[in-house]
Amino acid sequence: MTDLLNIEINGVRLQVKPGTMVIEAADDAGFVIPRFCYHKKLSIAANCRMCLVDVEKAAKPVPACATPVTEGMKVYTKSVKAIEAQKSVMEFLLINHPLDCPICDQGGECELQDIAMGFGKDASRFRETKRVVREKYLGPLISTDMTRCIHCTRCVRFGREIAGVMELGAPGRGEHMAIETYMESAVGSELSGNVIDLCPVGALTSKPYRYTGRPWENTAATAISPHDCVGSNLKVEVRRNQVMRVLPHENEAINEVWLADRDRYSYTGLHTADRLQQPMIKQGETWREVDWETALTYASEGMRRVIASHGAAQLGALSNPNATLEEFYLLQKLVRGLGSHNIDHRLRQLDFSDQAHAPVYPHLGQSIAALEELQAGLLIGAYPRKDQPLINHRLRKAAKRGAKISAVNTIDYDVNFTLTNTVVTHPFDMPLHLAAIAKVLAEQTGKTPPAAVQTLLAAAKVEELHRQIATQLTQAERSTVLIGTQALAQPNLAVLRNLANVIADLSNSSLGYLPEGANAAGAWLAGAVPHRTTAGRTVPAAGKSALQMLDTSCKALVLWNVEPEYDCADPATAMTALQAAEFVVALTPFVTDTMRGYADVILPISPFAETSGTFVNVEGRWQSFTASVKSLAESRPGWKVLRVLGNFFKLDGFEYLSSEEVRSEIDTLTVGIIPQTRSEVQAPSNTPQRPSLLRIGHVPIYAVDNLVRRAQPLQQSNDALQAMVAMNAHTADKLGVRHATQVRVSQAGQSVTLPLYIEASVADDCAVIPAGVVGSERLGTGYGSIDVKAV
Amino acid sequence: MFAQRNKNQTKLDRITAAARAEIDRWIAKYPPERKSSAVMAALRIVQDQNGGHLSHELIEAVAEYLDMETIAVYEVATFYSMYELAPVGKYKICVCTNISCMLCGSDQIVQHLEAKLGIKLGQTRRDGKFTLKEVECLGACVNAPMLQIGNDYYEKLTPASIDKILAGLK
Numbered sequence A: 001m002t003d004l005l006n007i008e009i010n011g012v013r014l015q016v017k018p019g020t021m022v023i024e025a026a027d028d029a030g031f032v033i034p035r036f037c038y039h040k041k042l043s044i045a046a047n048c049r050m051c052l053v054d055v056e057k058a059a060k061p062v063p064a065c066a067t068p069v070t071e072g073m074k075v076y077t078k079s080v081k082a083i084e085a086q087k088s089v090m091e092f093l094l095i096n097h098p099l100d101c102p103i104c105d106q107g108g109e110c111e112l113q114d115i116a117m118g119f120g121k122d123a124s125r126f127r128e129t130k131r132v133v134r135e136k137y138l139g140p141l142i143s144t145d146m147t148r149c150i151h152c153t154r155c156v157r158f159g160r161e162i163a164g165v166m167e168l169g170a171p172g173r174g175e176h177m178a179i180e181t182y183m184e185s186a187v188g189s190e191l192s193g194n195v196i197d198l199c200p201v202g203a204l205t206s207k208p209y210r211y212t213g214r215p216w217e218n219t220a221a222t223a224i225s226p227h228d229c230v231g232s233n234l235k236v237e238v239r240r241n242q243v244m245r246v247l248p249h250e251n252e253a254i255n256e257v258w259l260a261d262r263d264r265y266s267y268t269g270l271h272t273a274d275r276l277q278q279p280m281i282k283q284g285e286t287w288r289e290v291d292w293e294t295a296l297t298y299a300s301e302g303m304r305r306v307i308a309s310h311g312a313a314q315l316g317a318l319s320n321p322n323a324t325l326e327e328f329y330l331l332q333k334l335v336r337g338l339g340s341h342n343i344d345h346r347l348r349q350l351d352f353s354d355q356a357h358a359p360v361y362p363h364l365g366q367s368i369a370a371l372e373e374l375q376a377g378l379l380i381g382a383y384p385r386k387d388q389p390l391i392n393h394r395l396r397k398a399a400k401r402g403a404k405i406s407a408v409n410t411i412d413y414d415v416n417f418t419l420t421n422t423v424v425t426h427p428f429d430m431p432l433h434l435a436a437i438a439k440v441l442a443e444q445t446g447k448t449p450p451a452a453v454q455t456l457l458a459a460a461k462v463e464e465l466h467r468q469i470a471t472q473l474t475q476a477e478r479s480t481v482l483i484g485t486q487a488l489a490q491p492n493l494a495v496l497r498n499l500a501n502v503i504a505d506l507s508n509s510s511l512g513y514l515p516e517g518a519n520a521a522g523a524w525l526a527g528a529v530p531h532r533t534t535a536g537r538t539v540p541a542a543g544k545s546a547l548q549m550l551d552t553s554c555k556a557l558v559l560w561n562v563e564p565e566y567d568c569a570d571p572a573t574a575m576t577a578l579q580a581a582e583f584v585v586a587l588t589p590f591v592t593d594t595m596r597g598y599a600d601v602i603l604p605i606s607p608f609a610e611t612s613g614t615f616v617n618v619e620g621r622w623q624s625f626t627a628s629v630k631s632l633a634e635s636r637p638g639w640k641v642l643r644v645l646g647n648f649f650k651l652d653g654f655e656y657l658s659s660e661e662v663r664s665e666i667d668t669l670t671v672g673i674i675p676q677t678r679s680e681v682q683a684p685s686n687t688p689q690r691p692s693l694l695r696i697g698h699v700p701i702y703a704v705d706n707l708v709r710r711a712q713p714l715q716q717s718n719d720a721l722q723a724m725v726a727m728n729a730h731t732a733d734k735l736g737v738r739h740a741t742q743v744r745v746s747q748a749g750q751s752v753t754l755p756l757y758i759e760a761s762v763a764d765d766c767a768v769i770p771a772g773v774v775g776s777e778r779l780g781t782g783y784g785s786i787d788v789k790a791v
Numbered sequence B: 001m002f003a004q005r006n007k008n009q010t011k012l013d014r015i016t017a018a019a020r021a022e023i024d025r026w027i028a029k030y031p032p033e034r035k036s037s038a039v040m041a042a043l044r045i046v047q048d049q050n051g052g053h054l055s056h057e058l059i060e061a062v063a064e065y066l067d068m069e070t071i072a073v074y075e076v077a078t079f080y081s082m083y084e085l086a087p088v089g090k091y092k093i094c095v096c097t098n099i100s101c102m103l104c105g106s107d108q109i110v111q112h113l114e115a116k117l118g119i120k121l122g123q124t125r126r127d128g129k130f131t132l133k134e135v136e137c138l139g140a141c142v143n144a145p146m147l148q149i150g151n152d153y154y155e156k157l158t159p160a161s162i163d164k165i166l167a168g169l170k
Helices: A022-029 A080-095 A111-119 A154-163 A194-198 A261-269 A292-310 A325-337 A369-373 A389-400 A427-445 A451-459 A464-475 A485-489 A493-507 A520-526 A546-551 A571-580 A593-598 A638-648 A659-669 A729-735 B002-008 B017-027 B032-049 B056-065 B070-079 B099-103 B106-117 B159-167
Strands: A005-009 A012-016 A052-055 A074-076 A142-144 A204-206 A219-224 A233-239 A242-248 A280-283 A286-289 A315-319 A376-380 A404-409 A422-424 A479-483 A510-513 A556-560 A583-588 A601-604 A613-616 A622-625 A694-696 A725-727 A742-747 A750-758 A766-768 A787-790 B091-096 B130-135 B147-149 B152-154
Touching: A005 A022, A012 A022, A022 A052, A052 A080, A080 A111, A154 A194, A194 A204, A194 A242, A219 A622, A242 A261, A280 A292, A292 A315, A292 A556, A292 A583, A292 A601, A292 A638, A315 A325, A315 A546, A325 A520, A325 A556, A325 A613, A325 A638, A325 A659, A369 A389, A376 A427, A376 A464, A376 A493, A389 A404, A404 A427, A404 A464, A427 A451, A427 A464, A427 A493, A427 A694, A451 A493, A464 A479, A464 A493, A479 A493, A485 A493, A493 A510, A520 A613, A546 A571, A571 A593, A583 A593, A613 A659, A622 A659, A638 A659, A725 A729, A729 A750, B017 B032, B032 B056, B032 B070, B056 B070, B091 B106, B099 B106, B106 B130, B106 B159
Parallel strands: A005 A074, A315 A556, A376 A404, A376 A479, A404 A422, A479 A510, A556 A583, A583 A601, A694 A766, A725 A750, B091 B130
Antiparallel strands: A005 A012, A052 A074, A142 A204, A219 A233, A233 A242, A280 A286, A280 A601, A613 A622, A725 A766, A742 A750, A742 A787, B091 B147, B147 B152
């Protein structure tokens, strides 16, 4: 341990690594040094001067955040000299800071307020006029009171270093300096809300939370984010049984200190007018609010009736991928208990042809933190920046350290780090590009690729680009191939998966998945797939996949937190199937008119923050949480509803008293499962026909689930895409719509008129029409043939 | 995905070919990956091209030309007092009021200039001939008080010398 330096802080001897700053050494040893601009996750600015400390033999106090330790250094953080310096800085900082704490949202959790208590004077000596700064518009998520700003520049550094966008800056000089965006463009980062946590004063505060509460009135409960496979840790702040706001809970292995805006603001969708408060049953054409007993009797009798007359194979259950592990488990136990294997959570998936060869559950192939250490990566049909923002954050960190990350996508996505190579191609040409990369890899390594893909490789045309991507992967010691959320929704998933496996094998890379939703891993583990039961055990005869259940119109359908017009791969087919079904049970926190149209029973289940359970994140981490607040009105946690429904059917093994009991049962069943992402390479069985125009049913960041879709602040932000058609100029020319502003889109017998945008970022012969948004909910499959005409 | 929309419109044509050639001369002085080092020179060049002030279009054009974020160029343009974000008069009179000049009587110099030109600090005369601007230290403290017009310094100022300077400005 010779490389450690001996220093002394306040008389305590410490050994620290060279290069450590005094403030880090002090923080580790538990000495509190006041600071504003220093933040452990940001670069050092040393502009607030609050952390001045006294160092022996130094003529003047030095900033602890920007002073590296040296051998024999003696630091005094509480000496007369240090305290005098800190008090003087405090006086300067307070010169222009308004005394508006009583009306400031930061009051009670303000670093300036806290530190002023320790280092400020009781009265100001400043008699002149304080500066006043105009408010800025930073979008629907962040409120500004720029007069309160003390110019620590944490928000500016966050934008540059973490969010990868330079949205905020500090124009002006001295007294006239102010934090601004250029020409007041709204902040458009998917991580923008973090500047609120970073701001040490009340200059940047949460707009939805504004003037609604004081931090000391709130109690905080920990929870897990229900929107993406990262499993970000949350602090849900609650007052009088209401969720007031959501903040990040630090977890270095997962979300560090950050949170995506989607996770931070989705709580605003919890209390909308369409929250379902009471079970409802349809009698004739009228809906009646009933008690649970009546509703569950009605639901179980209806399902029994269908099973009795058409057989159990006519019962199907669809769940969204954000259900808890316990809910998935009980739902599949119920459906299988009734004699059917028709259960699925892969609502947006179109290609199930190789599901038998899929890994036990979609795993990242490495830990989230390990992504930072990558030296090379290949993204296939992935847009982690908007789909899994904190995965993207890790990839960006790797790229900043020199990792060569490339992508094969259908849209030239706006990525906030430099992609070394980008292939933008038609979804159906993606295999050709992947095969070309695999072909180069086979040449480079001398390994023989599996016979199953020989034809594909032979047909591939190798270009320089493919050579470069292959070389990047082979030259890196730590490399990965990631199959993105979009690839999982494409109709040629099987061939993509096979080629990804080949590329990973040949280049000795890890292989990982970025599945949709918060708990796809939990769904597979629990058995919420038609061909496997809990722990990945194959069933003798696979049930129907999500698509088949709707294609062939199951006679009885159970919808778990699903709005098929927004959540399913093919809304048009889904709606037809639901209309045709004899009996539909919808379990949901929100009720819509569409739902009243097709359902027979609607049961209110508790959404995020009102239920307990477990999410398994993409690295296989089981994270359990309890309800932060009581369920609204008559709504009940999903696991309880399923448990009682099991009793109504007189099924065995539905006697749980808590969600923990359910979890421990799953725990026992899944002991010893090793997350293995590789699958045996198969010859691709299906090659979809290439239509003249293919839809790309991109799911925008704020359209992924029913809670996010109801979060108004998110819906007002720049990332909330509306229904529209986007294609490149070449494609538009071919269709003769180059100069049209509105076009008529027809798919699956449905037509809608949508605005047209010419976007160079879209691949040829494709048109992006977002799924999950109002306006496209009547169309057909997310990746199907469409017809576009000028109006 | 569609955030790139605004970036598609190039603003490079706002910079004249001559100005571009001059900026290139500055870019060549720095390593290729440090193009942004030429930002101060580039802003000065396009400001001259534009008759003495910068427009938002020009700031955006410089950002595009040097591969910088617009806000970063804007920060530079607002930090230094030699850049103007609004039209200025034919003669921009920059008076130093920093400590050395103040101790040597810059208050009186400012007063005299204001009375003589009929405008206050920070204003431009209606006829567009003069702009009066307060600036920080220009590094000529030895001969304080001082002012700058165009590329020239005028030092050891007195009301009488100012009258002579102003008379020389046609």
